[in-house]
Amino acid sequence: MTPAPALRAARSAVRRLLGMAVTLLVTSFLVFSSLYLAPGDPAAFLVRGRSPSPQELATIRQQYGLDDPFPVRYWHWLDGVLHGDFGRSYLFHQSVGQVLGARLPATLLLVGVATLLIAVVGVATGVVGALRRGTRTGSAVLLLVTVGAAVPSFVAAIVLRSAFGVRLGWFPTIGNGTGVLDRLHHVVLPAIALSVTFMALVTRVTRSAMLDELRREHVEVALSRGLPRRAVIRRHVLRNALGPVVTVGGLLVSGMLVSTAIVETAFGMSGIGSLLVQCVNELDFQVVQAIVLLVVAAFVVVNTLVDLVHPLIDPRVGAAGGAR
Amino acid sequence: MSASTSLLGRPLGALRRLGGGPLTRLSTLVLVGFVLVALFAPWLAPQDPAFGELGDTFAGPGAAHWLGTDGGGHDTFSALLEGTRTSLAGPLAVVLFATLAGIAVGLFTAWRGGWVDSLVGRVLDILFAFPALLLAILAVALFGKGLTAPVLAMAVAYLPYTARLVRGLTAQEKVRPYIAAYQVQGHAPVFVALRRLLPGIMPTVLAQATVNFGYALLDLAALSFLGLGVQPPTPDWGAMINQGQAAVLEGQPLSAIVPAVAVVLVVVAFNVVGESLGDRLAGRES
Numbered sequence: 001m002t003p004a005p006a007l008r009a010a011r012s013a014v015r016r017l018l019g020m021a022v023t024l025l026v027t028s029f030l031v032f033s034s035l036y037l038a039p040g041d042p043a044a045f046l047v048r049g050r051s052p053s054p055q056e057l058a059t060i061r062q063q064y065g066l067d068d069p070f071p072v073r074y075w076h077w078l079d080g081v082l083h084g085d086f087g088r089s090y091l092f093h094q095s096v097g098q099v100l101g102a103r104l105p106a107t108l109l110l111v112g113v114a115t116l117l118i119a120v121v122g123v124a125t126g127v128v129g130a131l132r133r134g135t136r137t138g139s140a141v142l143l144l145v146t147v148g149a150a151v152p153s154f155v156a157a158i159v160l161r162s163a164f165g166v167r168l169g170w171f172p173t174i175g176n177g178t179g180v181l182d183r184l185h186h187v188v189l190p191a192i193a194l195s196v197t198f199m200a201l202v203t204r205v206t207r208s209a210m211l212d213e214l215r216r217e218h219v220e221v222a223l224s225r226g227l228p229r230r231a232v233i234r235r236h237v238l239r240n241a242l243g244p245v246v247t248v249g250g251l252l253v254s255g256m257l258v259s260t261a262i263v264e265t266a267f268g269m270s271g272i273g274s275l276l277v278q279c280v281n282e283l284d285f286q287v288v289q290a291i292v293l294l295v296v297a298a299f300v301v302v303n304t305l306v307d308l309v310h311p312l313i314d315p316r317v318g319a320a321g322g323a324r
Numbered sequence: 325m326s327a328s329t330s331l332l333g334r335p336l337g338a339l340r341r342l343g344g345g346p347l348t349r350l351s352t353l354v355l356v357g358f359v360l361v362a363l364f365a366p367w368l369a370p371q372d373p374a375f376g377e378l379g380d381t382f383a384g385p386g387a388a389h390w391l392g393t394d395g396g397g398h399d400t401f402s403a404l405l406e407g408t409r410t411s412l413a414g415p416l417a418v419v420l421f422a423t424l425a426g427i428a429v430g431l432f433t434a435w436r437g438g439w440v441d442s443l444v445g446r447v448l449d450i451l452f453a454f455p456a457l458l459l460a461i462l463a464v465a466l467f468g469k470g471l472t473a474p475v476l477a478m479a480v481a482y483l484p485y486t487a488r489l490v491r492g493l494t495a496q497e498k499v500r501p502y503i504a505a506y507q508v509q510g511h512a513p514v515f516v517a518l519r520r521l522l523p524g525i526m527p528t529v530l531a532q533a534t535v536n537f538g539y540a541l542l543d544l545a546a547l548s549f550l551g552l553g554v555q556p557p558t559p560d561w562g563a564m565i566n567q568g569q570a571a572v573l574e575g576q577p578l579s580a581i582v583p584a585v586a587v588v589l590v591v592v593a594f595n596v597v598g599e600s601l602g603d604r605l606a607g608r609e610s
Contacts (some may be wrong), residue, residue, distance in 0.1 A: 150588050155565070158584055162575075261457075297455050
C-alpha cells in the first residue's frame, strides 16, 4: 500500500469516529431531556406511585440537581453515565448499573444465538435462493422471505411455544434455565422467534446482492474461461455480495435489541428486554431511560464499526469513501 | 365498455388495471376485505366481544362460536372483527402523520438546499438511531398507556424514511426543465413545489407509505402485546394475543393464534401491494 491511500483511510476512519462521538452526544442529550417532556414536576414523576414525603422530594430534587440550570444538569448526568452511574432504581433499591448488569448476560446470549442463526441460515438461504432462481427451490425461498418478513416475533413466539414447547415438549416454555446446557436449551426457541423477521431480511438482501453480482461481466468472463463454478461463486460473487449484507446487518441491530423486549416477555425470561417492559409497567423511569440510551448507543456504535470494517471486506468502498 | 356499466364491472376493472400478478390482486382483495370489516364491525360481529360466558370457556370452533372462545368465554370471531378497528386505525394515524410531515420536511429541505438541507439531514440521521417501537415504549413510560402517545412517537420515528425519500426525489426533479419553465413564468415556488412537482413523485411516496403501514401495524400490535398499548376490554389484535398467551401454555392456543394469523395476513398483503406498486413505478417487473 502506498502511503497516500493509507493516510486517506486513517483520515476517513477518524472522521467516522468523530461523527460517532457527536451522534452519541446528541442522542444522549435527547434521551436525557425526554424526562422533562413528562407532564408535571420531574421529581414527582420519578417517584410516581410511591407517595413520597416532601422531605424525600426535596432529597430527589437535590440528588438530580433539579434546581440547577438545564445544561449543568445534563453535564452532571452525562458525567455520571460516562462513569457507569445511571442513577438509582426505585423498584429494585439498587443502582441501575447493578440491575442492568445482572440481566445483561441472558440478553447477550439470546442476541448472540439469534445473530448466529441470522448470519448462517439467512445468508445460506439467500445464496441458495439466488443460485436456484426460477426453480421450485428458488420460488420457495421467495415465499419464505415474504412470509417470514411479516411474521413478528410475538407471533413466532406463540407458535413455537405452542408447537415445540407444549405439544411436543421438546423445549422448556418459560424462564432462563441454570447451568450452561440448560441455558442453551432454554434459549433455542426464543432465539428462533427473535431471528425470523431479520433472517428473512438478510436472506432477501443476500439473494438480490448475489443476483446483482452474478450478472457482472467479470463473473461471466471467469466462468467462460472455464474456472470452476464453485470457486467463482465463492471468491467473486459471494465475497462482493457480502458488503450490502453486512451493512444491512448493522441496521438490524437496534430492531433486534428492541425485539428482545417482546421475546423475553413472551418466554418469561429475565433480561434487559423484559426489564424494560417491567419498569415501564412499574414506573421506574431511571431504568427505562438507561435501557433506551444503551439500545440507541449500541446501534450507533455497531453501525460505525460496520462503516469501518466495510472497506476491509470490499476495498472499493474505502477508496470511494476516502475520496468523498 | 359494456362491462364497466355493470355494478361489479367498475371495481373489478380497477383491480385489473392495478396490474401485478395474481398475488398482488389477492392481497388487494384481502386489504379491501379487512377495511370493510373495520368499517362495519359492530354490525358484522355475531356477539359482543366484551361479553364472556364463563360456562363456555375454550369452546372449540362450532356453530355457536365460529372460532371458539377464549379463557373468559369471549367469542374470538367477534373480538377479531371488532379488533380490526383499533388494529388498522393506529397504523393509519402513524402513516398519515409521518407521510404528511415527511413530505413537508423533504420538499422544504430539497427546495431550500444549502446548510438547512445538510443540518436537517444530520438530524434525520440521528432520528434513524431510534427504532419506532423503542420510541413508542419511551412515550408510554412518559405519558402513560394507550394509543395516543405511542402513535405520535412512532410518527416521529417513521418521519425520516419519508423525508429522505421525498428529499431525494425532489432533488432529482428540481433540476428538470419543466420546473425551470414554471419558475421562469413567474409562478410562486410554493405553487410549483406543491401543485407541479409533488403530484409527480406522489405515487412513489404512496408506495412507501403502504409498506410503512404494514410495519407500523406490527409495531403497534407488539406494543399492545406487551400490555403497553391498547388496553382491554377495547378489542385489539395485539392485546388479544397477549391475553391468549396464558392459554397457550394450557394447550389452548386458538384464541392467540387467530389474531396472530390476522396480523401476518394483513402485513403480508400490505408488503405485497406496496412492493408491487414500487416495482411498477421503478419500471421493473418482479
